[in-house]
Amino acid sequence: MWFSAVKAIVKEREMERVIKSGNSVATSKRELTQPSRRPAAGQLKDGSSWRRELQKNWQLYAMALPGILVLLIFGYGPMFGLSIAFVDYSPARGIMHSEWVGLEWFRRAFSNPMFWTAVRNTLTIKGLQTLIGFPSAIILALLLNEVRIRWFKKMVQTATFLPYFVSWVIISSMFRNILGSSGVVNQILVNVFALKPVNFLTDPAIFRWVVVLQDTWKWCGYFAVLYLAAMTTIDPALYEAAEIDGASRWQQTWHITIPSIKPMMSTILIILVGFLIDTGSGGGGTFEQIYTMYNVSVYAAADIISTFTYRLGLGQSRYSLATAVGLFQSVIAFGLVACANRIMKRLGQEGLF
Amino acid sequence: MLTRKQLQFVFVVLALSAMILAGTAFAKQGPDKVVIWTTNPSETVADWDKDPILKEVEKATNTDIEVVVVSGTLTDQINAAIASGTLPDIIPVVGPDQYGVTRRWATDGVLAAYEGDVAAAAPNVIKQYEMNPTLNELKIDGKIYFQPVFWGHGDYPNGGLIHVRKDLLDKYGMTPPETFGEYFNYLKTCKDNGDDMGVVFAGSGGVQGALSAFVGAYGVPSAGWVKANDGFEYWALQPGVKQGLLKFREMIAEGLVHPGVWEMNDDVARTAFVSGTSCSAIFWGGGHIGRIQNDMELVNPDFQEWLLPALDAGAGSRGYTSEPMFWGTGQLGGMRHNNPVAAARVINFLVSEEGVKLTAVGVEGVHNTVKDGEIVMLDQRAKDGFPTEAGHTGAHPLATHLVSWVPQEWQNWSLLYGKGKDYRDWFDQMWANQGMYQMPTYGLLTMSPEWSYFQPTSNELVAQAFTAIVKSGTEEEALALYDQFVKDWLASGGAQAQAEMSQLLMKVYK
Numbered sequence: 001m002w003f004s005a006v007k008a009i010v011k012e013r014e015m016e017r018v019i020k021s022g023n024s025v026a027t028s029k030r031e032l033t034q035p036s037r038r039p040a041a042g043q044l045k046d047g048s049s050w051r052r053e054l055q056k057n058w059q060l061y062a063m064a065l066p067g068i069l070v071l072l073i074f075g076y077g078p079m080f081g082l083s084i085a086f087v088d089y090s091p092a093r094g095i096m097h098s099e100w101v102g103l104e105w106f107r108r109a110f111s112n113p114m115f116w117t118a119v120r121n122t123l124t125i126k127g128l129q130t131l132i133g134f135p136s137a138i139i140l141a142l143l144l145n146e147v148r149i150r151w152f153k154k155m156v157q158t159a160t161f162l163p164y165f166v167s168w169v170i171i172s173s174m175f176r177n178i179l180g181s182s183g184v185v186n187q188i189l190v191n192v193f194a195l196k197p198v199n200f201l202t203d204p205a206i207f208r209w210v211v212v213l214q215d216t217w218k219w220c221g222y223f224a225v226l227y228l229a230a231m232t233t234i235d236p237a238l239y240e241a242a243e244i245d246g247a248s249r250w251q252q253t254w255h256i257t258i259p260s261i262k263p264m265m266s267t268i269l270i271i272l273v274g275f276l277i278d279t280g281s282g283g284g285g286t287f288e289q290i291y292t293m294y295n296v297s298v299y300a301a302a303d304i305i306s307t308f309t310y311r312l313g314l315g316q317s318r319y320s321l322a323t324a325v326g327l328f329q330s331v332i333a334f335g336l337v338a339c340a341n342r343i344m345k346r347l348g349q350e351g352l353f
Numbered sequence: 354m355l356t357r358k359q360l361q362f363v364f365v366v367l368a369l370s371a372m373i374l375a376g377t378a379f380a381k382q383g384p385d386k387v388v389i390w391t392t393n394p395s396e397t398v399a400d401w402d403k404d405p406i407l408k409e410v411e412k413a414t415n416t417d418i419e420v421v422v423v424s425g426t427l428t429d430q431i432n433a434a435i436a437s438g439t440l441p442d443i444i445p446v447v448g449p450d451q452y453g454v455t456r457r458w459a460t461d462g463v464l465a466a467y468e469g470d471v472a473a474a475a476p477n478v479i480k481q482y483e484m485n486p487t488l489n490e491l492k493i494d495g496k497i498y499f500q501p502v503f504w505g506h507g508d509y510p511n512g513g514l515i516h517v518r519k520d521l522l523d524k525y526g527m528t529p530p531e532t533f534g535e536y537f538n539y540l541k542t543c544k545d546n547g548d549d550m551g552v553v554f555a556g557s558g559g560v561q562g563a564l565s566a567f568v569g570a571y572g573v574p575s576a577g578w579v580k581a582n583d584g585f586e587y588w589a590l591q592p593g594v595k596q597g598l599l600k601f602r603e604m605i606a607e608g609l610v611h612p613g614v615w616e617m618n619d620d621v622a623r624t625a626f627v628s629g630t631s632c633s634a635i636f637w638g639g640g641h642i643g644r645i646q647n648d649m650e651l652v653n654p655d656f657q658e659w660l661l662p663a664l665d666a667g668a669g670s671r672g673y674t675s676e677p678m679f680w681g682t683g684q685l686g687g688m689r690h691n692n693p694v695a696a697a698r699v700i701n702f703l704v705s706e707e708g709v710k711l712t713a714v715g716v717e718g719v720h721n722t723v724k725d726g727e728i729v730m731l732d733q734r735a736k737d738g739f740p741t742e743a744g745h746t747g748a749h750p751l752a753t754h755l756v757s758w759v760p761q762e763w764q765n766w767s768l769l770y771g772k773g774k775d776y777r778d779w780f781d782q783m784w785a786n787q788g789m790y791q792m793p794t795y796g797l798l799t800m801s802p803e804w805s806y807f808q809p810t811s812n813e814l815v816a817q818a819f820t821a822i823v824k825s826g827t828e829e830e831a832l833a834l835y836d837q838f839v840k841d842w843l844a845s846g847g848a849q850a851q852a853e854m855s856q857l858l859m860k861v862y863k
Binding site for chain 1: 428429432433435436450451453454457458461462463556557558559612613615616806809810813814816817820821824841844845846
């Protein structure tokens with residue numbers, strides 16, 4: 001069967017890669033962990049070994065230094081500010097002299113009924129966005145990969161990639177004009193089809209789906225490009241062999257293309273899982289998306305943690321409450337990423353760390 | 354006898370001392386530097402350093418004023434200024450939804466209280482507190498920290514007022530509605546005649562801003578606290594509110610509300626009414642009445658705005674909620690680098706009759722002149738920062754956001770400038786309608802520590818629950834949602850905040 005032949009080729013390629021990497025690519029990787037010419041872990045603690053290492057590779061360390069400094073100053077330095085979550089922060093008194101309140105702000109946040117609504121909405125919206133958006137991008141990439149008319153492929157790719165460059169504020173205005181009560185869609189529904197207008201932006205149940213599909217529309221093209229990039233690295237010999245053995249396009253996709261982009265899929269999935277709890281603008285811009293679109297009519301279905309925090313925390317200058325909620329989000333997000341990473345590794349895929 | 358050298362030494366010492374003393378005296382006579390932050394974009398003032406009105410204020414108060422226009426979230430910027438020690442001497446208006454924050458600034462010692470030299474420099478601010486006892490609610494530990502950014506000096510209805518079109522009433526042969534039944538009938542008639550898409554209000558932030566007449570018809574104000582059960586209770590928990598919400602729901606259920614209202618803010622709702630898309634709006638009053646009419650005339654000279662007195666629902670009560678005639682407060686910086694006494698002098702002048710007139714009509718002989726006892730505007734006025742656009746208060750940017758929204762008498766002067774008797778009579782009638790039936794409220798300005806924390810949550814609970822109630826499918830569902838709201842409000846911190854506020858208000862209104 002062609003399938004077993006392809007499998008054999010894949011296995012053979014894998015072996016070749018392992019052998020090659022043993023000599024070249026992975027050698028550098030091994031050098032980082034157990035280099036033959038590098039002192040053993042115990043020796044590294046010896047100051048003289050460190051000095052030797054620095055003397056030998058000082059150019060590399062010098063090049064890494066600015067990056068490390070930036071990370072320390074802008075990545076780790078501000079983490080001192082997390083202590084705001086444990087004090088009754090007053091700008092006049094500063095962090096150090098504000099009253100220590102322990103976990104009071106966490107208690108206040110957790111006892112607020114709207115907080116748990118926001119947590120539920122966050123998980124629901126981000127979950128649906130992942131559930132729909134993740135496979136959509138793969139499907140789009142697979143379809144684009146099969147297109148043989150170059151101009152058409154380029155046109156579709158550009159058209160689907162374009163929304164990625166448009167800010168949420170602009171997208172929000174566009175959708176208001178399209179889906180608003182007097183927007184284009186409702187005008188068509190009422191005037192052309194003599195139907196009742198649909199409250200896309202003020203009906204909680206519909207609004208949630210607008211948010212989910214809008215997110216898919218914006219990100220689909222971007223992720224599809226990443227998958228397409230991964231597909232370009234697939235050895236054409238695999239397809240040739242499959243074709244010789246009579247494999248259909250679908251079979252080639254299923255047994256060659258998809259397995260080959262699995263590492264990319266798992267990496268993206270881990271990142272998306274980290275965004276499940278919505279970490280502000282880093283969470284795929286969900287805060288901007290919802291904040292610019294929602295209104296009080298749809299809070300029950302669309303108020304997410306970051307919009308809740310913005311309104312009731314930052315909007316009221318309650319920095320301690322906002323920081324406490326932010327810290328809670330970060331801890332949960334880290335847990336989710338760690339779990340996803342572990343699961344991926346267990347499934348034999350590449351992890352992030 | 355002193356030697357020549359000793360004499361020379363004494364002479365030099367005396368000369369130096371005289372120079373130092375003269376220098377000090379000169380420095381004392383120089384103007385005090387005052388930094389003002391303003392959120393007013395003031396596009397009309399090209400260069401504040403050359404602004405003639407600002408120069409007049411500086412001359413009158415012996416100050417050298419630097420105006421800094423700030424944009425973005427004001428409270429965040431002020432907090433950053435507090436943290437970095439760059440707080441301005443005069444902080445512009447901060448809204449009532451931030452009273453918890455301003456209170457915190459005061460108790461943290463970064464605001465200057467109007468006491469001692471500061472109070473002596475600002476007798477006009479102290480007088481405002483004496484003129485309106487409600488302002489005592491703003492005091493913290495008996496001290497004045499806040500200058501109400503006012504348009505009037507008492508209590509009067511201003512929000513949730515019902516506007517209709519008099520020309521349409523005349524067209525349908527109707528008289529201005531007095532009851533909700535008549536009002537709903539007017540809305541139905543508008544719809545049936547294709548003149549309208551339903552009543553509009555700013556629904557994107559919730560329905561509570563439009564409830565004034567609806568809950569007033571059942572004896573409850575639409576904000577603040579009410580006397581009940583030997584204490585004070587929050588307005589939204591009163592049984593009358595439930596009735597008012599059902600009446601509002603009835604209006605929606607009968608299809609009398611514009612379908613896009615839940616996406617509208619104040620500006621969009623106002624535009625819908627002014628442009629004739631809607632035959633009624635639930636909106637603000639005051640100077641807006643005249644400005645709405647002026648804008649309507651630009652769309653269609655036949656359009657005529659009419660403000661209804663608070664409507665009757667047959668429950669033996671009616672009234673719009675009566676509130677202090679100001680929105681937000683201005684404050685003086687009280688940090689080490691600030692000069693609150695000089696800042697108080699500036700505020701005091703701007704609040705004074707002379708200051709108000711200066712910022713309303715400018716300098717006599719330059720921006721206006723008096724003919725036959727009447728003030729006449731000169732062309733220079735428009736060139737020196739006074740706006741000419743319709744819909745504006747007509748005053749110089751220094752008048753607004755700092756100490757007032759332009760006193761109503763000057764807004765009226767601006768709105769009635771060049772108008773005939775009919776317009777003036779109509780304008781007076783609208784003002785009379787606005788205050789014909791009033792519903793008093795208490796504690797709008799009071800803040801206890803727990804209420805300060807809970808108020809934003811309360812606002813959210815009210816906004817979400819009330820919007821869901823008026824949009825609910827059935828009356829039973831609406832009633833169940835209201836009962837659930839009361840439970841949630843009390844359980845999530847409201848009970849504690851209410852008890853604290855009740856005690857506080859009992860002290861103020863003993």
